[in-house]
Amino acid sequence: MKTLQDAFEHTLQDIYWAENALSKSLPKVSKSVNNAELKTAVDAHLKETKGHIKTLEAVFKSIGQEAKGEKCDAMDGLLKETDGLIEEASGHALDVALIGAAQAVEHYEIARYGTLREWAKVLGHDEAHTLLTSILDEEKAANAKLTALAVTAVNDTKQSSKK
Numbered sequence: 001m002k003t004l005q006d007a008f009e010h011t012l013q014d015i016y017w018a019e020n021a022l023s024k025s026l027p028k029v030s031k032s033v034n035n036a037e038l039k040t041a042v043d044a045h046l047k048e049t050k051g052h053i054k055t056l057e058a059v060f061k062s063i064g065q066e067a068k069g070e071k072c073d074a075m076d077g078l079l080k081e082t083d084g085l086i087e088e089a090s091g092h093a094l095d096v097a098l099i100g101a102a103q104a105v106e107h108y109e110i111a112r113y114g115t116l117r118e119w120a121k122v123l124g125h126d127e128a129h130t131l132l133t134s135i136l137d138e139e140k141a142a143n144a145k146l147t148a149l150a151v152t153a154v155n156d157t158k159q160s161s162k163k
Helices: 004-032 036-062 073-088 091-123 126-154
Strands: none
Touching (some): 036 126, 073 091
16 A cells, blocks of 8 residues: 555455455344344344445445455454354353444444545545445444443343343
8 A cells, every 4th residue: 555545445445344244243143142132233233234335335336446355354353252252151241242342343343434434535535425424423323322232231230131
């Protein structure tokens, strides 16, 4: 990479790979959780993630590039960590660990989309800027929902046994 445009395209490929990998991982997470509200949130985020993939394809198109991914080591690590939690934890501990893992993913995505959005603005990619802003807003909302769910249902040991 030698230019901002190169960094933009590389990071776009990175997050495209990440979203595709996440869409393959979320069904396993959904099957593993015990809390009904958390399961609903994971299932909703899977649908949202599939929408992000389509939006990213529109971003690629808007800059005249073919949508393709490049392995994202950060997301790969976060998903491996999630798989480890599924293997090691159970019951309430699994739910609280998975909500923490989900928030780690959201924080990574927020960082990436925030960067991409600002680069798109600087590069004059107005359509990409708008599309990336929409994804960033959804990622921030998903993180807020996870926080609220953790505080109101999952972290509370008295409520965590609700199915």
